[in-house]
Amino acid sequence: MTPATRAILVETPTNPLMRITDLAAAADVAHRAGALLIVDNTFASPYFQRPFEHGADIVWHSTTKYLNGHSDMIGGIALLNDDDLATRLQFNLNAGGAVPGPMDSFLALRGTKTLHLRMRQHDANGHAVARLLAERLGAERVIYPGLPSHPQHALAKRQMSGMGGMISVELGTKDRAAAVLGRARVFALAESLGGVESLISHPASMTHASVPIERRAQLGITEGLVRLSCGVEDADDLLGDVEQAFAGM
Ligand SMILES: Cc1ncc(COP(=O)(O)O)c(C=O)c1O
Known part of the structure; x- marks a missing residue:
C-alpha cells in the first residue's frame, strides 16, 4: 500500500x-x-x-x-x-x-436462473474428480480448495459455501500435459470455463500464454500444469474420462 x-x-x-x-x-x-x-x-x-x-x-x-x-x-x-x-x-x-x-x-x-442448480452439480463433480485425481496421482499434485490437502482449505471453507468445478493438476512436464490433453474425450480442449460442458486446458500455452515466462515461473504456472473445468455431466462420465486420460501419470 x-x-x-x-x-x-x-x-x-x-x-x-x-x-x-x-x-x-x-x-x-x-x-x-x-x-x-x-x-x-x-x-x-x-x-x-x-x-x-x-x-x-x-x-x-x-x-x-x-x-x-x-x-x-x-x-x-x-x-x-x-x-x-x-x-x-x-x-x-x-x-x-x-x-x-x-x-x-x-x-x-x-x-x-439456473445458477443454483448448475453450481451444485459443478461442485459435486469437482469434488469427485479432485478426489479421484488425488488418489491416482497423489494429493500434492492436485490443486482444489475442496481437498483437505489444499494449503488454504480451512480459509476456503470459512469464506466459501462450496468449491465449484475448477481443478488444476501438476503433471511435471509439457509432454505429460500434452498426452493428457490429447487423450481427454469428455473434457473438451478449450480455453473458457464455468460452462455446462467440461473443458480441459493448458494454461501456459493458452489462457496465460501472454504472461511473460519469468512471471509465469514466479506464479507457478508451469508447462506441466493442466486445468480442468468440471461441467454438469454425469459424474461417472467425467470420472471415466479422467481415469483413462490420466492413466500412467
Ligand atoms: C477470474 C477471471 N476473471 C475474469 C476473466 C475474464 O473473462 P472474459 O473472458 O469474460 O473476459 C477470466 C477469464 O478466464 C477469469 O478467469
Whole structure:
C-alpha cells in the first residue's frame, strides 16, 4: 500500500492456481488506507461466495463463465452497494461505450436462473474428480480448495459455501500435459470455463500464454500444469474420462 493506492483488486480463488485471499483481512487493509476492495468473484460465483459480506466494495464477474453458464456469450458485470460509486462507474461505462448487446444480456440473465442448480452439480463433480485425481496421482499434485490437502482449505471453507468445478493438476512436464490433453474425450480442449460442458486446458500455452515466462515461473504456472473445468455431466462420465486420460501419470 502507498498513499496513492486507491483500490486493492483480488481474484479468489485465482485462475489457474486456486489460491485463496482472506477477504475480510483484505477489506481491513484496504479500508484502513482509505482504499476500496474490488473482488473478482468469477471462479466461486455468487452462489458459493458473497464478498460484500466480507467487506468488499465492488464485486465483479466475467459473466462469460458460471453466471451465463452455457459458453455462448461473453460479458462482464460490476456489482456495487454504493449509489454514488455506481453512478460514477455508470458514467464511465456510458461514455466509453463498452456496453453489452441485448442478446448477450438476455442469455446471461437466462443463465442466472439456473445458477443454483448448475453450481451444485459443478461442485459435486469437482469434488469427485479432485478426489479421484488425488488418489491416482497423489494429493500434492492436485490443486482444489475442496481437498483437505489444499494449503488454504480451512480459509476456503470459512469464506466459501462450496468449491465449484475448477481443478488444476501438476503433471511435471509439457509432454505429460500434452498426452493428457490429447487423450481427454469428455473434457473438451478449450480455453473458457464455468460452462455446462467440461473443458480441459493448458494454461501456459493458452489462457496465460501472454504472461511473460519469468512471471509465469514466479506464479507457478508451469508447462506441466493442466486445468480442468468440471461441467454438469454425469459424474461417472467425467470420472471415466479422467481415469483413462490420466492413466500412467
Ligand atoms: C477470474 C477471471 N476473471 C475474469 C476473466 C475474464 O473473462 P472474459 O473472458 O469474460 O473476459 C477470466 C477469464 O478466464 C477469469 O478467469
